[in-house]
Amino acid sequence: MPEGHTLHRLARSHQRKFAGHPVTVSSPQGRFAAEASAVDGRVLVKAHAHGKHLFHVYAPDAIVHVHLGLIGTFTEQLLPESVPVGQVRMRMIGATHVTDLRGPNICELITEDRMDAIRARLGPDPLRRDAKPERAWARIHKSKLPIARLLMEQDVIAGVGNVYRAELLFRHRIPPMLPGNQLDRAVWTDMWTDLVALMRDGVRKGRIDTVAPEHTPKAMGRAPRVDRHGGEVYVYRRAGMPCFLCGTPVAMADLAGRNLYWCPVDQAG
Incomplete structure (x- = not known):
């Protein structure tokens, strides 16, 4: 989708x-x-x-x-x-x-x-100027559901799908099963700011790129990602492949009917 x-x-x-x-x-x-x-x-x-x-x-x-x-x-x-x-x-x-x-x-x-x-x-949309991220935080802060599930709920944050969910959690080293009410407020603020930047970049490019400059194919001497979703990512649809940071195979599991991707080491909490 x-x-x-x-x-x-x-x-x-x-x-x-x-x-x-x-x-x-x-x-x-x-x-x-x-x-x-x-x-x-x-x-x-x-x-x-x-x-x-x-x-x-x-x-x-x-x-x-x-x-x-x-x-x-x-x-x-x-x-x-x-x-x-x-x-x-x-x-x-x-x-x-x-x-x-x-x-x-x-x-x-x-x-x-x-x-x-x-x-x-709908929840606040990171791409809209009228977005109120405090509405999303209020839902997350009082929920015991995993943060990985909350990020996909459109009445919490509108517009986030499986790619942005997986990549945002990796970029901030968040364990995907962390209950929402255990997420630190300062970390959430950084996550929202990052999400806004990532999605704005997606609008400009027409694809989702989430890797830092030091992890691009050119910087790492690796082949570009070949996937119909396009874009360079850390964990999304990279199950079993080595994490760019630690080399650990990327994990995958089902969460609420959607595939969840994460690094067991870098997102250990």
Whole structure:
């Protein structure tokens, strides 16, 4: 599932290419046809994201809410548009670009009140200027659940997925099973600051890189990582491979239905 930086990157792209002008909206697949017709020809006022949720705000009173889920994708092309290929749930045609949405978990037309309700259920988003990290800390500080699980709860922190979870814990040498209420406040403050920087870097690059300069492939004389998720990481999807710091094989276990990766030595606590 795409992590928060991907949705913010999409929001910025849609804002740049479609906002401020009337947008032709359709549903070649047909499943979003009635909703698409309600906003077809309207001006896209703003595209923004909160966690893994994307919102297209149309004047004067309609919002398209998208959650990509596991397989949802946007593809883009310059005008003129081509014939839609595959199951295109929503097509947007602007002044210069066309974008097609396929396979989303959610694609719905909502009101501003409904958008506010969705956002109210989500935790602070490290990529939003209005984020309040103290809300996340309040949830973490009173919970006995493992910090590795809390970081993945979207009502605690919005936008963090398996990659950022694993890498953030490694970078701060946090045992993944540490209960949230045992996490030090100063450590949490450092983690939040680091998370903001990492995710902003992800928006700029379109990939997740978490290793320090001394641990890059060039610095270590190793081959670049080859993985469909891209990016240079310390532990994510490196189970059984040597830790870059201590050489210990990276461990993996299931936690709440998701694979958890960590170094048994550097994250021993």
